[in-house]
Amino acid sequence: MSDLHNKPCILCCAITGSVPTKAANPAVPISISEQVESSLAAVEAGASIIHAHVRNADETPSSDPEKFARLQEELRRHSPDVIIQFSTGGRSGAGQERGGMLPLRPDMASLSVGSNNFPTRVYENPPDLVAWLASEMQKYEVVPEVEAFDLSHILQALRLYDEGKLFGKLYVQFVMGVKNAMPADRAVFDFYVAQMQARAPQAEWCAAGIGPNQLVVNEWAIAAGGHTRA
């Protein structure tokens, strides 16, 4: 266990997300300057990855590459070492729009590799879109963070990695606590970790608990040698 004790834990901070608005929480950063300010505060507090979504002026989600470019430029200028991760998630755009910012060559981008239910709808990631996003990430040398909402997504990430379809080091995020997808369940978490250790001991993984599950899942992840997403 000594290697685990000496291993740094990566803190990834999702500053904005695609859903919450200032009506729900006045602290949610919406404009680029608010996002930069939030990101710098997170870096001060120890975050080394900033997971970013961009928004329109009316707070709705956007996938506009122009906005991503401005955020990237500002972040690079104020915090040259932070790892910038853009979201290619499905709430900000449809189809290939979701990867329109990848030519900006962010350090990382989130990548969904399967479909699942969300609280009120289907989170659609059809196989051809997954393949296209992964190939764009290879083309622009962007390291994917695979967002795994279910067990098959983890196995799919391992398969895509073995087939040489994911750029860089394999990095998987277990997402737990989304209604109608995977609950924040300890036995499942332990099985996820065992699968990663058995099948890809060289890979890194982190875990995110949604809403009230956040701190619980972060604690599980830190204690098991993983990384965290807040």
Added chain:
Amino acid sequence: MSDLHNKPCILCCAITGSVPTKAANPAVPISISEQVESSLAAVEAGASIIHAHVRNADETPSSDPEKFARLQEELRRHSPDVIIQFSTGGRSGAGQERGGMLPLRPDMASLSVGSNNFPTRVYENPPDLVAWLASEMQKYEVVPEVEAFDLSHILQALRLYDEGKLFGKLYVQFVMGVKNAMPADRAVFDFYVAQMQARAPQAEWCAAGIGPNQLVVNEWAIAAGGHTRA
């Protein structure tokens, strides 16, 4: 283990499916009379559940309640004791069409409780459709066989059952070997079984392996005290 040795194993036979045609396999039963003949042969061979899809004359999948009614009537007449299970799967119709035959009160019907990827597309089971299908099954006293294409689907089945939303005894099918969903994986199978035993020891489960995985997964299921789908 003695109770396991004395426990009968249920054989469920899916005679037609929604995809294969006579061009691929001349033995696939398409017409109602072919389906009845196939079902009776399966019952002779030991099957106690017939899982049925209906087809149009051109072999494309159908969700026409008239066709299901004729199949049910013929099957009942020739084999009064067989358990008839209708498919509410997503390849035969869209939205509530998928449950249009439930008023016929078949003994059972398949029920998907989550979404996932299939080889070339998203298998869409939005939460409101799942809730509607489950409530129709309650209304018409149809026992669902939950088709679990991923781990979260099993946990979702357990939750729906605990909430009183599934009619009758809980029956879950593990579907393994569908490309882009769950592979036929032994460690995953063992975890599925352990989850069922820990969380719903009174429930029954069966396992289906797609294509070349069929016999392997059937063997796993029989040895572990489950039921089989062929």
